[in-house]
Amino acid sequence: MASSPMASSTQSPRPNLAFRRLRGQRSPGEFAAAVRRAAREIGERVCCDARYIGRVEAGEIRCPNYAYERVFLHMFPGRTLTDLGFAPRALVRGRGVRAESPSAPPVAPVPPTPPTPVPATTIHLYESHPTGSDPRACDPYAVQTHEESDVQRRAFMTGSTATVVAALGPIGLTLGGPAEAAALRGRRVGDAEARAVETAVRRIRLLDDRHGADGLYRRAAAPLRTAYALLDAGTTTRQSTSDRxxxxxxxxAISVGWLAHDSGRFDDARSHYAEALATARVCGDAALEAHAFCNTAFLARDAGRPREAVRAAQAATRAARGLGSPRLLSLLALREAGGWAGLGDRAGCEQALSRAHGLFERGVRDEDPEWMTFYGPAELAGLEAQCWSALGEWARAAGHARLAATTAAAQTPQFTRNIALYTAELADDLARAGRPDEAARAGLRVLALLGEVQSSRIQSILAATARVLLPHRGVPEVNDFLEGHAGLPRAV
Structure with missing residues (x-):
């Protein structure tokens, strides 16, 4: 899903005094200039200004996006994000652009305990948040790695619903059935329910980033049903709560749609994306509309409907023009490029790729939506690789896929699923470019990651690569890859 807002802007009641102390005697503008210089030193581009520094110090930005994180840790070596006064990322992985009501109490993490029967709309999140000087304190993926047992990894490999539930615990809102949903009719819905829905989104995204979609999709459908039951049955006390x-x-709906998409359930994904789009239209939410059309474009490309992919990407661009996020427009240009490549229109693809790069170079903004945390240099290179692959330029595609895989491993190692995807695409491009030994070595690296990632997309790419490499089984590396691939458990 990976499968992405870049900056988290949910308000905090407490100013970030630790960050203010680090600024020292420099003005906010001078400190912002130092941040931009530090970014250039490590090859990042951030649009940092005095306003951004002020928002950090006021506590409005509870945890920075990954680009700013790399810059701040470069500026202050040996410190963690917690030392800089930021909150754990697991608390802000949802839609940061939708600030919670200042009067709403913070969501308290729930300690790991055995699952117990819960009321119809209660949410449980079984994740801990380290504190203090632990260098993993602001890395929810490190937290997950600590929590994940061999049982949990096997749960994602087998795809057994019962095993996944046992391994993860309840991840979100649940309803027993239509009768319980009907019983909610007329009840008052407030901040607690809105926060529960937002928390379910965060948890699903974190799990997908680490594991891929296959073991998660069916379990994630339950909180979605409950969220829409709340919309249908309840009355809200404030318009802001209704909007949230x-x-x-x-x-x-988009998150669950992506899980369906990445696990090869294209019809289900199309239905979920349409549901999200209808919700966006009902409440006049341009950001949600752009996100829904963005995913619809990606799905249409994968489903062999490239012209629909172009139209959906263009619709997303129209919805996103007033949102102030060049990075979002860059991603949408890449979605359009993928559609043009699927149509075999090289000129249209190159024009869209040029727009994508130009917009990307304008850097991150406060307005970047929180779901776009995945979209950095690695994803840019990976999506461009897919375009060249669709146009049959395998060597060029392999170059971009290699860049995507190495960049992701260096900059965002927590996105295990994306690293596996980029490396699988590299293996396939190399195989089709006539470099079987290199392709097999890349394929073996993917096989090593499949103990914790399950994605039908990656499995299908590996299967295609194996078919291409079959005539080269005399090459030792190829034979090792083919044997390893043949030993993979098959989906039932």
Missing amino acids: LHAGAGEL
Whole structure:
């Protein structure tokens, strides 16, 4: 899904005094200039200004996006994000652009305990948040790695619903059935329910980033049903709460749609994306509409409907023009490029790729949506590789796929699923470019990651690579890859 807002702007009641102390005697503008210089030193581009520094110090930005994180840790070596005064990323992985009500109490993490029967709309998240000087304190993926047992990894490999539930615990809202949903009719819905929906979105995204979609999709459908039951049955006390609930339900529909998409359930994904789009239209939410059309374009490309992919990407661009996020427009240009490549229109593809690069170079903004945390240099290179692959330029595609895989491993190692995807695409491009030994070595690296990642997309790429490499089984590396691939458990 990976399968992405870049900056988290949910308000915090407490100013970030630790960050203010680090600024020292420099003005916010001078400190912002130092941040930009540090970014250039490590090859990042951030649009940092005095306003951004002020928002950090005021506590409005609870945890920076990954680009700013790399810059800040470069500026202050030996410190963690917690030392810089930021909150754990697991608390802000949802839609940061939708600030919670200042009066709403913070969501408290729930300690790991055995699952117990819960009321119809209660949410449980079984994740801990380290504190203090632990260098993993602001890395929810490190937290997950600590929590994940061999049983949990096997749960994702087998795809057994019962085993996944046992390994993960309840990840979100649940309803027993239509009768319980009907019983909610007329009940008052408030901040607690809105936060529960938002938290379910965050948890699903974190799990997908680490594991891929296959073991998660069916389990994630339960909180989605509950979110829409709340919309249908309840009355809200404030318009802001209603807006948050609609936005959260729409984002949850997109997240579940992505899980269906990445696990090869294209019809289910199309239905979920359409549901999110309808929700966006009902509440006039341009950001949600752009996100829904963005994913629809990606799905249409994968489903062999490239012209629909172009139209959906263009519709997303129209919705996103007033949102102030060049990075979002860059991603949408890449979605359009993928559609043009699928149509065999090289000129249209190159024009869209040029726009994507130009917009990407304008850097991150406060307005970047939180779901776009995945979109950095690695994803840019990976999506461009897919375009050249669709146009049959295998060597060029392999170059971009290699860049994507190495960049992801260096900059965002927590996105295990994406690293596996880029490396699988590299293996396939190399195989089709006539470099079987290199392709097999890349394929073996993917096989090594499949103990913790399960994605039908990656499995299908590996299967295609194996078919291409079959005539080269006399090459030792190829034979090792083919034997390893043949030993993979098959989906039932």
